[in-house]
Amino acid sequence: MTVTLADVAARAQVSPATVSRVLNGNYPVAASTRERVLKAVDELDYVLNGPASALAASTSDLVGVLVNDIADPFFGIMASAVQSEIVGPGGRAGGERLAVVCNTGGSPERELTYLTLLQRQRAAAVVLTGGAIEDAAHVAAVANKLRRLAEAGTRVVLCGRPPVPDADAVALTFDNRGGGRELTEHLLALGHRRIGYVAGPEERTTTRDRLEGHREALAGAGVTESDGLVAHGPYDRAAGYAATTELLRKDPELTAVVAANDTVALGACAALREAGLRIPEDVSVAGFDDLPFSVDAVPALTTVRLPLAEAAARAGRIAMGREAAPAGGVDVVRGELMVRGSTGAPRR
Amino acid sequence: MTVTLADVAARAQVSPATVSRVLNGNYPVAASTRERVLKAVDELDYVLNGPASALAASTSDLVGVLVNDIADPFFGIMASAVQSEIVGPGGRAGGERLAVVCNTGGSPERELTYLTLLQRQRAAAVVLTGGAIEDAAHVAAVANKLRRLAEAGTRVVLCGRPPVPDADAVALTFDNRGGGRELTEHLLALGHRRIGYVAGPEERTTTRDRLEGHREALAGAGVTESDGLVAHGPYDRAAGYAATTELLRKDPELTAVVAANDTVALGACAALREAGLRIPEDVSVAGFDDLPFSVDAVPALTTVRLPLAEAAARAGRIAMGREAAPAGGVDVVRGELMVRGSTGAPRR
DNA sequence: TTGAAAGCGTTACCAA
DNA sequence: TTGGTAACGCTTTCAA
Numbered sequence: 001m002t003v004t005l006a007d008v009a010a011r012a013q014v015s016p017a018t019v020s021r022v023l024n025g026n027y028p029v030a031a032s033t034r035e036r037v038l039k040a041v042d043e044l045d046y047v048l049n050g051p052a053s054a055l056a057a058s059t060s061d062l063v064g065v066l067v068n069d070i071a072d073p074f075f076g077i078m079a080s081a082v083q084s085e086i087v088g089p090g091g092r093a094g095g096e097r098l099a100v101v102c103n104t105g106g107s108p109e110r111e112l113t114y115l116t117l118l119q120r121q122r123a124a125a126v127v128l129t130g131g132a133i134e135d136a137a138h139v140a141a142v143a144n145k146l147r148r149l150a151e152a153g154t155r156v157v158l159c160g161r162p163p164v165p166d167a168d169a170v171a172l173t174f175d176n177r178g179g180g181r182e183l184t185e186h187l188l189a190l191g192h193r194r195i196g197y198v199a200g201p202e203e204r205t206t207t208r209d210r211l212e213g214h215r216e217a218l219a220g221a222g223v224t225e226s227d228g229l230v231a232h233g234p235y236d237r238a239a240g241y242a243a244t245t246e247l248l249r250k251d252p253e254l255t256a257v258v259a260a261n262d263t264v265a266l267g268a269c270a271a272l273r274e275a276g277l278r279i280p281e282d283v284s285v286a287g288f289d290d291l292p293f294s295v296d297a298v299p300a301l302t303t304v305r306l307p308l309a310e311a312a313a314r315a316g317r318i319a320m321g322r323e324a325a326p327a328g329g330v331d332v333v334r335g336e337l338m339v340r341g342s343t344g345a346p347r348r
Numbered sequence: 349m350t351v352t353l354a355d356v357a358a359r360a361q362v363s364p365a366t367v368s369r370v371l372n373g374n375y376p377v378a379a380s381t382r383e384r385v386l387k388a389v390d391e392l393d394y395v396l397n398g399p400a401s402a403l404a405a406s407t408s409d410l411v412g413v414l415v416n417d418i419a420d421p422f423f424g425i426m427a428s429a430v431q432s433e434i435v436g437p438g439g440r441a442g443g444e445r446l447a448v449v450c451n452t453g454g455s456p457e458r459e460l461t462y463l464t465l466l467q468r469q470r471a472a473a474v475v476l477t478g479g480a481i482e483d484a485a486h487v488a489a490v491a492n493k494l495r496r497l498a499e500a501g502t503r504v505v506l507c508g509r510p511p512v513p514d515a516d517a518v519a520l521t522f523d524n525r526g527g528g529r530e531l532t533e534h535l536l537a538l539g540h541r542r543i544g545y546v547a548g549p550e551e552r553t554t555t556r557d558r559l560e561g562h563r564e565a566l567a568g569a570g571v572t573e574s575d576g577l578v579a580h581g582p583y584d585r586a587a588g589y590a591a592t593t594e595l596l597r598k599d600p601e602l603t604a605v606v607a608a609n610d611t612v613a614l615g616a617c618a619a620l621r622e623a624g625l626r627i628p629e630d631v632s633v634a635g636f637d638d639l640p641f642s643v644d645a646v647p648a649l650t651t652v653r654l655p656l657a658e659a660a661a662r663a664g665r666i667a668m669g670r671e672a673a674p675a676g677g678v679d680v681v682r683g684e685l686m687v688r689g690s691t692g693a694p695r696r
Numbered sequence: 697t698t699g700a701a702a703g704c705g706t707t708a709c710c711a712a
Numbered sequence: 713t714t715g716g717t718a719a720c721g722c723t724t725t726c727a728a
Contacts, residue, residue: 002500004705015715020707027708030713045496050468051408052705054399055720061465062448070431070449071424080419083451098465100410101418101449103431117409117446120398148393152350237640292585293614352721363699368723375724378697400721403704 003046012040023048054122059153061097063319064118064126066111070103072235072263073291078129078159078312085316086125097124097320106201106234108138115145118154125155125319129312131206132161143167159315160308162205163330170318170325172311172333176206176288179304179335180213180258181220183286186302186337187256188221191345192284194254195226196247198264200235207232210260210288229254233264240267248275255346256284262291265301280344288335304335351394360388371396402470407501409445411667412466412474414459418451420583420611421639426477426507426660433664434473445472445668454549454582456486463493466502473503473667477660479554480509491515507663508656510553511678518666518673520659520681524554524636527652527683528561528606529568531634534650534685535604536569539693540632542602544595545578546588546612555580558608558636577602581612588615596623603694604632610639613649629695636683652683 005023009016014033021027022037029037040046054060063086067075083099100123102114111133118126126149132139146156146167156169163171187195197214200207211230218226231246233239240259244267247254257272259265265287269279277283280300287303311333317323353371357364362381369375370385377385388394402408411434415423431447448471450462459481466474474497480487494504494515504517511519535543545562548555559578566574579594581587588607592615595602605620607613613635617627625631628648635651659681665671 006705016706017708017716018714021714024707028713033713047464047467049403049470049705050465051399051402051470052720053707055397055403055722056705056707058707058720060399062469069428070418071421071428073419073421073424076419076421076424079449080417080451083418096461096465098448098450098462098469100446101427102447103428113444114446116395117398117444119395121410121446122397122399293611354721364722365700365724366698369698372723376697381697397721400704401723403706404721404723406704406723 003044004049005046008037008040008044008046011044012037058122059124060122062100062118062121062123063097064100064102064114064121064123066102066104066114066126066128068104068106068130069235070101073293074261074263074289074308075129077290077292077308081309081312082127082129082159082316082319085313085322086320106133108133108135108141112138112141112145115142115149119145119149119152122152123149123154125157127157127159127312127315127319128161129159129315130161131200131204134203134205134208139164155319155321157315157319159312160206160306160333169329171330172315172318172326173330174206174306174311175332175334176209177213177216179288179306179337180210181217182213182335182337183258183288183302183304184214184217185220186339187258187284187286188217188223190284192256193223193225193346194251194256195229196244196251196254196257197226197230198240198243198247198257198259198268199230199232200260200264202232207260214258235261235263237263237267237270240264241271242267244268244271245275248272254283256286258286258288260288262287262289262303284344284346301340303338303340305338306335307333351392352397353394356385356388356392356394359392360385406470407472408470410448410466410469410471411445412448412450412462412469412471414450414452414462414474414476416452416454416478417583418449422609422611422637422656423477425638425640425656429657429660430475430477430507430664430667433661433670434668454481456481456483456489460486460489460493463490463497467493467497467500470500471497471502473505475505475507475660475663475667476509477507477663478509479548479552482551482553482556487512503667503669505663505667507660508554508654508681517677519678520663520666520674521678522554522654522659523680523682524557525561525564527636527654527685528558529565530561530683530685531606531636531650531652532562532565533568534687535606535632535634536565536571538632540604541571541573541694542599542604543574543577544592544599544602544605545574546591546595546605546607546616547578547580548583548608548612550580555608562606583609583611585611585615585618588612589619590615592616592619593623596620602631604634606634606636608636610635610637610651628692632692632694649688651686651688653686654683655681 009019086097104111143164150168158171231243233243259268290306290308357367434445452459491512498516506519579591581591607616638654638656
């Protein structure tokens, strides 16, 4: 029925072992033999059996990429960058690895389920992206899973996610706190005092870190007018809309809104517009992250640009063993404040 | 070292066969035995070996999802919807299937490579999304691959992609031509005559179909002022920007721009703004697709809303065998014209 | 309802 | 440089 390696061997008049060696290119094979084998492969239209190969070699061509929300371009960019790094030369059998993008939806259970699934597949590497849940039990469970994965030979890389203690994982983390501080400091320098903050979901590291930066900036400037002007919600557009509406109710006089990420910022803008406020004439909006479309949505946006793609690409290279892990297993990636033309001082 | 099914069997004092049956839940096993086995699984922290399992059963838990650009939310939405349908009850061993999201980047070679990789993995199903390349050789190659996949027991579903002849694949296709026609008819009805068209990449089915609809509408209304006002480019923001700049050069008087998808529309808007034109006061913009953020980016946008998520979810269910295939193997999914408040007649 | 055992298609070790 | 051949860990007939 289906063509097997033995069929190829027979046709090429060599042993199965030789065919395997040709296909994997990891042992010396005479040029003439190789030719013959490849010809047979071609003629029979042979495709290697991945599971059999993975079983025998006890490792697979799969690389898992965990994302919180695949419909959010933030994670799309990261997944894309990781993927572009894991293909190409250096893999087994054809040099191709398959990225398995797993959508956790921000759910701790699904996160663990996917890690188990990847463990089951004997994945070559796993890249976890984005902020982590701060629940102690879950953190311990994840650490445990990652440890087992690493024990089984799976490389583990965290990208934009805090290090996991004792888990033999490499981490590239974003300087969320520093970015949050810069963003608010910028607004304060422009003269804003009533600044609403649309935070992400609670119990999320990114949420907490960015918010801490914001509060740090306010405290540093001795500004108290913005106290309490914080609303939490998921990292999606609807939440940004709802939170901003709530903030406007709390303080109709606010002159600026900081959004914990760009997707949320879009919802915030919609809410402001609907309230009859203009951006940035009436209210300035500042955001976080690196979505290519945010500049179209809000030409006046001030953002902290996170080098998502670059970081994710590095994560991919590290996962593939092509780049050295950072010293101490952790590297902090800094963002860059991007001030667009029209963001200015409060005008009302 | 690693725990195997035999270890579990030993601990539960049953045969490996029984453990397998418990885990797969596809054979009758006495309740007490099952208990004992599950207890052993738990105690040993056993995780099934996917490759071994796939080898023995000659099928895997993997479902491939091919997308043109994972950083484009269009595909993010589809991937997310497919994924949400393939997990849950009905799978093997724990009822979980793993989605493998493959980013082809619109490249025909990568598309074939990924199909081969999925074939190698003995994927349970493959879902191809988005427009297809119209090169005859490539179409034939894909058809051939899909045939082989189907022969090997892989379910093949096309979503938003034209049917492939003789390939034993089920197709859900969007009515791109009808949508394109409606969009332009709407603008014509408002009085627009000089309408620029920002098309997608050439040799792409979606590009051609949508453009055909546009031309049909123009021809139907006997409008010739827009002839030649078409610019091609990739489905990304930069291309939309470049194409619109070019169209403005060709006809500085145009009063409306139709963009072949939303991502492109964002670039078009940026170009218009930069040219000092207001939307929709000076130029109306119409788009295609269903990106949740487009409404924030361009509150005045008129679009044909494609039911992406719904269609993709259906594709997922069909791939899982939970929903019947459409009659004849093909179903046409219609879009819906969404006219936002402020899109109006030409004002210049 | 359970067990024994024959594969499943590769890989990798040991010889030649 | 090549061949022979045990694993690899599970599924699934066939018997009991």
